[in-house]
Amino acid sequence: MGRYILRRLLISIPIIFVITIIVFALVELAPGDMADYFLSDESIQYMSEEDIQAVRESLGMDASAPTRYIRWLGRLVQGDLGYSFIRNENVMELLTRRIKNSVILMGSGLLIAAVVGIILGVFISLRQYSIWDNGLTGLSFIGISMPAFIAGIIGLYLFAIKIPIFPTGGMYSTRGDRGLMDLLWHLVLPAVILSIMHAARIMRYTRFSMLEVIKQDYIVTAEAKGMKRRVIIYRHALKNALIPVITIIGLSVPMVIVGAIFLETIYNWPGMGTLYHRAVLSRDYPIIMGANLFIAMTVLAANLLVDIIYAIVDPRVRYE
Amino acid sequence: MNSMRNIFVKKLAPESGDRKKAEKIETPGQLAMKRFFHHKLAVVATIVFIIILIISFGAPLFTPYDPVGMSLKDMHQAPSSTHIMGTDNLGRSVFARTLYGGRISLLVGITAAAISTFIGVFLGAAAGYFGKKVDMIIMRLTDVMMTFPPLIIMLTVVAITGPGLINVILVIGGLVWPQTTRLVRGQFLTMMGQEFVLAAKAQGLPDWIIIFRHCIPNVMAPLMARISFAVSGAILSEAGLSFLGIGIPSPTPTWGNMMQNARNLDVLQLYPWMWIFPAVFTLVTILCINFIGDGLRDAFDPKQLIS
Numbered sequence: 001m002g003r004y005i006l007r008r009l010l011i012s013i014p015i016i017f018v019i020t021i022i023v024f025a026l027v028e029l030a031p032g033d034m035a036d037y038f039l040s041d042e043s044i045q046y047m048s049e050e051d052i053q054a055v056r057e058s059l060g061m062d063a064s065a066p067t068r069y070i071r072w073l074g075r076l077v078q079g080d081l082g083y084s085f086i087r088n089e090n091v092m093e094l095l096t097r098r099i100k101n102s103v104i105l106m107g108s109g110l111l112i113a114a115v116v117g118i119i120l121g122v123f124i125s126l127r128q129y130s131i132w133d134n135g136l137t138g139l140s141f142i143g144i145s146m147p148a149f150i151a152g153i154i155g156l157y158l159f160a161i162k163i164p165i166f167p168t169g170g171m172y173s174t175r176g177d178r179g180l181m182d183l184l185w186h187l188v189l190p191a192v193i194l195s196i197m198h199a200a201r202i203m204r205y206t207r208f209s210m211l212e213v214i215k216q217d218y219i220v221t222a223e224a225k226g227m228k229r230r231v232i233i234y235r236h237a238l239k240n241a242l243i244p245v246i247t248i249i250g251l252s253v254p255m256v257i258v259g260a261i262f263l264e265t266i267y268n269w270p271g272m273g274t275l276y277h278r279a280v281l282s283r284d285y286p287i288i289m290g291a292n293l294f295i296a297m298t299v300l301a302a303n304l305l306v307d308i309i310y311a312i313v314d315p316r317v318r319y320e
Numbered sequence: 321m322n323s324m325r326n327i328f329v330k331k332l333a334p335e336s337g338d339r340k341k342a343e344k345i346e347t348p349g350q351l352a353m354k355r356f357f358h359h360k361l362a363v364v365a366t367i368v369f370i371i372i373l374i375i376s377f378g379a380p381l382f383t384p385y386d387p388v389g390m391s392l393k394d395m396h397q398a399p400s401s402t403h404i405m406g407t408d409n410l411g412r413s414v415f416a417r418t419l420y421g422g423r424i425s426l427l428v429g430i431t432a433a434a435i436s437t438f439i440g441v442f443l444g445a446a447a448g449y450f451g452k453k454v455d456m457i458i459m460r461l462t463d464v465m466m467t468f469p470p471l472i473i474m475l476t477v478v479a480i481t482g483p484g485l486i487n488v489i490l491v492i493g494g495l496v497w498p499q500t501t502r503l504v505r506g507q508f509l510t511m512m513g514q515e516f517v518l519a520a521k522a523q524g525l526p527d528w529i530i531i532f533r534h535c536i537p538n539v540m541a542p543l544m545a546r547i548s549f550a551v552s553g554a555i556l557s558e559a560g561l562s563f564l565g566i567g568i569p570s571p572t573p574t575w576g577n578m579m580q581n582a583r584n585l586d587v588l589q590l591y592p593w594m595w596i597f598p599a600v601f602t603l604v605t606i607l608c609i610n611f612i613g614d615g616l617r618d619a620f621d622p623k624q625l626i627s
Contacts, residue, residue, distance in 0.1 A: 014460075015460075015467065018464045019467060022468070026473065026476050026477065027480070141607070141611070142607065144610070145552070145606045145610050147556050147559065149559075149560060150603060153583075153595060156588065157589075161588065161589045254468075257472070258471045258472065261564075262560065262563070262564070265564065266583065276475070280475045280478075280479040280564075283479055288476055288479065295472050296467045296468050299466075299468070303467075
């Protein structure tokens with residue numbers, strides 16, 4: 001087991017390197033460079049060639065791209081992502097603060113999706129072709145095709161404006177008690193909307209997987225032995241049926257991140273998504289680089305976690 | 321498909337022993353068509369999608385209004401008989417903008433999907449056919465590409481290149497190929513050991529002929545479904561980028577930048593027709609394309625039987 005995990009971790013190291021190269025190169029492709037932010041068109045008129053060169057040198061922009069990459073990587077390893085062009089804040093601190101808020105939103109969204117998806121998936125798999133099955137499977141088609149931003153504005157319109165039971169945005173109320181209940185009240189709407197598409201997907205996979213498992217010989221054997229239906233379903237079938245569902249939950253992570261960017265902008269959630277969106281609009285490259293790096297690492301970590309969980313629950317994988 | 325028919329008839333006829341039965345055997349293409357038309361939802365979806373295509377690309381035939389011409393005295397009108405979907409904050413007909421916007425959204429979806437399919441098939445075929453180092457390099461590249469959610473790189477790249485129709489098409493098309501690559505490579509790997517490829521190689525046919533004439537036709541079935549999902553994905557990407565204000569800028573209408581209005585709470589609350597109609601059109605289009613994709617996947621799946 002330990003060896004399997006170690007091997008998986010070692011395989012990730014070159015991928016992490018390539019990720020950092022891509023993150024750096026993407027911004028490198030941009031016309032102009034960091035120095036342009038500090039040299040406005042106006043100030044350039046009053047500066048001599050040497051002055052401009054001095055500014056570039058002080059920013060380290062005179063070095064070649066590979067040298068700057070190495071320097072950037074060196075600072076990155078020490079947890080230094082530089083300073084935001086626009087906000088003049090330390091990117092690392094800014095990102096960690098915002099990511100915490102995003103994790104609350106994304107985590108609860110994914111949790112709701114997994115719980116609701118699995119429960120409904122098991123529920124309808126035991127009632128194949130019933131009204132419940134047909135109805136929920138039909139709805140899941142709409143759920144899967146429903147992009148987060150459309151669901152977001154429809155949800156906001158219906159449940160915050162037409163029937164104002166939830167706030168229109170933000171994470172806490174501007175006045176009054178800012179406790180946990182207040183947070184939950186602000187969280188429910190965006191988190192539930194974020195979970196819709198994934199709940200639908202997870203439900204369909206759980207249903208499919210359950211139906212596959214129920215056909216297996218060991219379930220027939222258990223039935224023939226006269227075991228209770230409930231024991232067969234929850235102890236024998238569900239455990240095995242959930243294995244492929246883990247992959248689907250893991251694969252949802254990148255889409256949850258993307259969905260959260262939309263929902264954060266719609267619901268003014270002070271998370272990484274709103275920060276990222278504003279950084280993109282104002283071309284604040286240090287923030288864009290930091291966020292890209294974080295997102296790619298999260299996806300990589302999610303994939304790794306899926307592989308490890310897989311190896312724990314399914315011993316066949318680790319003895320390959 | 322004709323050559324395949326011969327193979328099927330010749331191969332199956334002596335085995336079944338019944339000459340009449342053998343003549344009735346349909347090509348895989350015909351079987352797939354038959355299965356597709358049995359899939360009622362897919363057929364309905366195809367019809368609705370064709371209607372959307374017609375009214376979008378034939379927009380001038382269905383609305384007299386100019387999608388970009390402003391008319392400030394007509395602003396914020398609720399749907400009525402003159403403006404069946406109302407007017408927006410600059411007095412432009414929402415109906416006209418939705419139809420003309422459909423042109424752009426569908427154009428982006430289809431061309432971006434075409435680009436990504438081309439890249440995906442090219443890389444997937446190369447990886448699967450040549451194997452070894454080529455395969456290793458291409459697959460590691462797709463692995464890395466897949467750690468970035470496409471929309472994230474799109475945001476970064478569009479922030480760098482600037483918004484605009486061509487940029488959006490190129491960025492979407494250039495970034496969503498990894499899934500197609502994986503699919504095509506997987507299909508190619510199963511084919512590599514098979515007799516028809518070995519025979520073609522033994523004849524000394526050049527690699528590109530084996531790839532294009534012998535292998536790619538066999539990938540078409542799963543690829544068709546993949547292409548339809550690529551189209552719906554590209555439409556959504558454009559809508560998402562434009563919704564965030566980084567896609568195709570106004571005044572050019574697209575469903576995405578029309579929905580962008582809904583980010584303003586006043587518009588969301590007071591003038592819902594400004595965003596509901598493009599949202600409905602986007603949703604219906606995506607649903608139709610996904611149903612068509614599902615229909616195609618089932619139709620080309622040889623395990624599916626038909627009565």
